[in-house]
Amino acid sequence: MADIPATAASRAAIEDPLRIAGRELRSRLLLGTGGFPSLELLAEAIALSGSELVTVALRRVQAGGPGGLIDVLDAAGVQLLPNTAGCHTARDAVLTARLSREAFQTDWIKLEVIGDEDTLLPDAPELLRAAEELVGDGFVVLPYTTDDPVLARRLADVGCAAVMPLGSPIGSGMGIRNTYNISLIREAVDVPVVLDAGIGTASDAALAMELGCDAVMAASAISRAQDPAAMALAMRRAVEAGRLARGAGRIPRRRYATASTSDEGLAELT
Amino acid sequence: MTILLNGRTCELPAPGTPAGALAELGLDPGARGVAVAVDGEVVPRAEWESLALSEGARVEVLTAMQGG
Secondary structure, three states, X not given: OOOOOOOHHHHHHHHOOEEEOOEEEOOOEEEOOOOOOOHHHHHHHHHHHOOOEEEEEEEEOOOOOOOOHHHHHHHHOOEEEEEOOOOOOHHHHHHHHHHHXXXXXXOEEEEOOXXXXXXXXXOHHHHHHHHHHHHHOOXXXXXXXXXXXXXXXXXXXXXXXXXXXXXXXXXXXXXXOOHHHHHHHHXXXXXXXXXXXXXXXXHHHHHHHHOOOOEEEEOHHHHOOOOHHXXXXXXXXXXXXXXXXXXXXXXXXXXXXOOOOOOOOOOOOO | OEEEEOOEEEEOOOOOOHHHXXXXXOOOOOOOOEXXXXXXXXXXXHHOOOOOOOOOOEEEEEEEEOOO
């Protein structure tokens, strides 16, 4: 970050690591691996995103054995964050988490329990039930949740290591539909808040950080962009810019103009 | 013996084990990033060679895919 003046505030904003369950991450951008057209593009995007925590899903082995995904992620040196994508009940999600722990030797799980096929919105009661069970089973649980501050607090209360509220439905690219709720969630919980789902472009990621989120997760916004590698870099810079802006303290919004140039010494020309 | 392997009917030489099911899919028991469930229960890697599958067992062999 040689291009940033080394004031104490800017150093703190950039260098203060994200802490989840005792682990320190320098990058505040989590990357989803879904939707990349090739493993080569995925590898390039990981490198440019700077992400250290990358999701994977668990699916049936296809004929011909496992692909090279694990090798690519190993080579990138990232930590795996298995998810329970596609699960619709607490029971399925808990079983998928346990299978992921067997497969990837990690206690970390991005918990998703889907309640609606069209919107892929979380099923709140099932999500909370699964979270409680997995925390009790020793998992580091990062739940994908709605932007409901009360549910976020309940998830934190049962021991989730972070909460991951959606900005808008998965893959919709609609950005953050309820900025007010996201800032309420930031106030409601002491665990990290990771804005998950709905990010469409870099400004959405910056906004999430400006609202006080501790990190941003992006998948489709990067993998389905016309140039995924360039978008990965854009997201990285946006997350850093948003965090800096949050720390810098934005000016309040006003209804009318406030001149930035003083009238003092204004010439009388006519 | 007949099992249901990843949703497909499959013949395994008796006595069938998860390791035998893996072999059907071209995997060896040392395969990385793989998990096995039998009849909805996780089977730890340590039991892949020893667990005796019952006739008609539902065996799921799972691995990492892009997602999330």
